Amino acid sequence: MIVETLETVEIGPASAQASVIWLHGLGASGHDFEPIVPELGLPAEAAVRFVFPHAPTQPVTLNGGMPMPAWYDIYGLGPGTPADEQGLDRAAGWIEALIARERERGVPAQRLVLAGFSQGGALALHAGLRYADGLAGIMGLSTYLPLQDHLSQARAAANRGTPVFLAHGDQDPVLDISLGEAARDALVGLGHQVQWQTYPMAHQVCAEEIGDISAWLYQVLAL
Known part of the structure; x- marks a missing residue:
């Protein structure tokens, strides 16, 4: 599959001073988290641009090979199930291209x-921790850490001190909270600065979480 440039939904000023590139979940689209922007309550003068890319459509093994918007293939979520390393690296290339576009538009990686x-x-997590220049922050919601065993060698020195926000619902039936805890423990074990939050919810986002995300963005973007 050849994807040169991802299509995106954008909210925010043309001359942004900071950017948030926000990736949707399996089977969704860039419109999925569009409504969250006003709920974050970031000040207009901060000039933050939100970029919501659309994943390309591809077959997903976990869902019986059904084609759907997906960043990479998923073979399974159980212990010992191999990850789509080639697909993850290809998708990381798409994200790096979006970061490069933000930098060309005047937003440095540190913002x-x-x-x-x-x-x-x-x-x-996969793309951010491997990115060659230091980012302002990396955020993973209701997620897991792919290729965990590779990370100690694969991570970039520039992002070893980058703040990481991880959040998970304690009633998540799709990605059990143990997957989020394993991601947290792996990153903390490697010395990463992790803020970990849990909420009484399923595989979703809640109002309390949005408040915590807003506070974290204020901090890492120095708003």
């Missing part, structure tokens, strides 16, 4: 947050 929900969160 950019890479975020995602579920499969999008897994890609945000």
Whole structure:
């Protein structure tokens, strides 16, 4: 599958001072988290641009090979199930191209947050921790850490001190909270600065979480 440039939904000023690239979950679209922007309550003078890319459509093994919007293939979620390493790396290339576009539009990497929900969160962690220049922050919501065993060698030095926000519902029937806890423990074990939040919810986002995300964005973007 050849994807040169991802299509995106954008909210915010043309001359942004900071950017958040936010990746949707499996089977969704860039419109999925569009309504969250006003709920974050970020000040207009902060000039934050939100970029919501659409994943390309591809077959997903976990869902019987059904084609759907997906960042990479998922073979399974159980222990020992192999990850689509080639697909993850290809998708990371798409995200790096979006970061490059933000930089060309005047937003340095140090003013950019890479975020995602579920499969999008897994890609945000995968791409962000490997990105060659330091980002403002990396956020993974209701997600997991793919290729966990590779990370100690694969991560970029520039993002070893980058703040990471991880959040998970304690009643998640899609991605059990143990997957989020494993991601947290792996990152903390490697010395990453992780803020971990749990909420009484399923595989979703709640109002309390949006408030915590807003506070974290204020902090990492120095708003």
